[in-house]
Amino acid sequence: EKTRKNFTEKIEQLITGYTKIDDEFLDELEAVLLSADVGIKTTATLMKDIRQAIKNREIETPEQLKPVLQERLCAVLSEGWTGMRLAPEPPTVILVVGVNGVGKTTTIGKLGNYYRQLGLKVLLAAGDTFRAAAIDQLEIWGQRIGAEVIKHSEGSDPAAVAFDAVQAAKARKAEIVIIDTAGRLHTKSNLMEELKKIRRVIAREIPDAPHETLLVLDATTGQNAISQAKLFSEATGVTGVVLTKLDGTAKGGVVVAIKTELGLPVKWVGVGEGVNDLRPFNAQDFAAALFTDK
Amino acid sequence: MKDWRTSCSRLSKRLRGRGKLTESDVSDALREVRMALLEADVNFKVAKDFIARVKERAVGQEVMASLTPAQHVIKIVYEELTQLMGGTQSRITISSRPPTVVMLVGLQGAGKTTTAGKLAHLLKKQNKRPLLVAADVYRPAAIKQLQVLGEKLGLPVFTLGDKESPVRIAQKAIEHALSHARDIVIIDTAGRLHINEQLMDELKAIKNTVKPHEILLVVDAMTGQDAVTVAEAFNEQLGIDGVILTKLDGDARGGAALSVRAVTGRPIKYVGMGEKLDALEPFYPDRMASRILGMGDVLSLIEKA
């Protein structure tokens, strides 16, 4: 049965003349996907798609392979994409979460700057009361972009900081509140509980807040990002991803798996440490970059 | 007569094991191993080379009586993986002429500053007198971060603020250590991309000026395929002496450990197991091999065999 199938397949390939696409190009394509951190499972699915497309004659020459795959990736990534959800009535509350060192605080500085450029009043909340000098770090960003920073002392309750920030935003008519949180591994349930508490406190003040909960992922991260996305989503209802450090050589392909498996869209990408190094996510550019050498 | 013969052949079969591993036994098992390695974020080229080597070693080997052929292949994989990961080398080379200079380098957010604090803590417990050096003049509040850690540890932190060049800071720090009888100097450098020439040149300049005894590359255990590129670049440009793998307290399988080890040949000296300053542990190659393979059940079977 197996031999017969192989035989008919081979005949088919001979007739259509695609033998060459099959071996070399498909291997090369698989390598590109794997080395971009797309992951073995998602890569296998995509390769199956491609094989089907070859059968269906959607792909007839080797040259068509990459563009077709790029197009599929782009379609997956842009499906259901929306920009940032703003509150019908200010303030809009944005909660920023993620594991240690991925770029949360820096992203908050850049995102705050984006809204400041639009002429909005921005308030930052120093909800990382744990890491050494995390509050000072956010304060420097606040000064850089001209945003007030609401802070308590190191070691205090982050939920209380969030509460104060929302209160202050209402009182001072700030349009955007961005809440920083301490980096935490998604496997630490007590720390995930702490995030839930922050959410509860915010929602008590503004019923549909936080309006966005952004999960920051480091593009250098491999398959563990899927576990991060899963567990942070369960605990905090993540609404979108910020993919940082795309200015390096890592491609961040794991977001393809995250979009396919969890439906989480990438909303922003970080491309440097400077105040202007944040871009709205562009699926087409991203998909194209997966195939280029840096 | 017939009964005797079957039971005899059964016995001799048990004594001789299950015969030799065939090409197809090995290929089947290794297909699964490849999946496991890729899921653990081992670089796909590293995984490919590794599998080729195991295959060469495995085909034709006598299968142990208590194991299936597949299990026997996994056993070989596990042994090779452990060996490739190197021995336990959890120490810093202490110079006979103090101060011993240690420099931490790596990508942004890998855990350098925290690790500097952890190392200082460890060495202090060994009756050393570390000096922490704040040579990150770029990241907002990087100096303050190190100062807070130094204060927690009751250890001095050398800084010239963020207006001096890191090269000069490192140089002055050595002079300070000499005149203040600090026998270990731990230099915290700014996070940087391996493709940022200017910042990589800065590290080379620090290296040439203070001639560190240990240049340690700090690598996030969650790193994916790019670990190879990063480690290769840092090693080529600086010549690293060892690796510290951070954030292993999560659920990352840590395939980066194998990737980094394979491309640099440098030992992994410590692993970071948390944010607290005492969360630095020795590196155990066998545990890491088992974590990367993620085949706990099979491995415990093999241990018993």
Ligand SMILES: Nc1nc2c(ncn2[C@@H]2O[C@H](COP(=O)(O)OP(=O)(O)OP(=O)(O)O)[C@@H](O)[C@H]2O)c(=O)[nH]1
């Ligand atoms: N190259 C590059 N570096 C970045 C980017 N985003 C952040 N960084 C750097 O990554 C490092 C960590 O950034 P932080 O913003 O402190 O990360 P964090 O998630 O707040 O870290 P914790 O609060 O400690 O969990 C810093 O050195 C940042 O400058 C980016 O897009 N590109």
Ligand SMILES: Nc1nc2c(ncn2[C@@H]2O[C@H](COP(=O)(O)OP(=O)(O)OP(=O)(O)O)[C@@H](O)[C@H]2O)c(=O)[nH]1
């Ligand atoms: N869970 C966990 N977190 C860690 C570990 N090591 C460091 N961290 C955290 O990772 C984040 C980044 O650590 P830093 O020490 O600031 O990293 P860095 O490499 O100095 O960062 P830059 O100076 O911005 O490049 C912080 O939140 C640390 O608390 C570890 O072993 N486990």
Ligand SMILES: [Mg+2]
């Ligand atoms: Mg932070």
Ligand SMILES: [Mg+2]
């Ligand atoms: Mg640092």
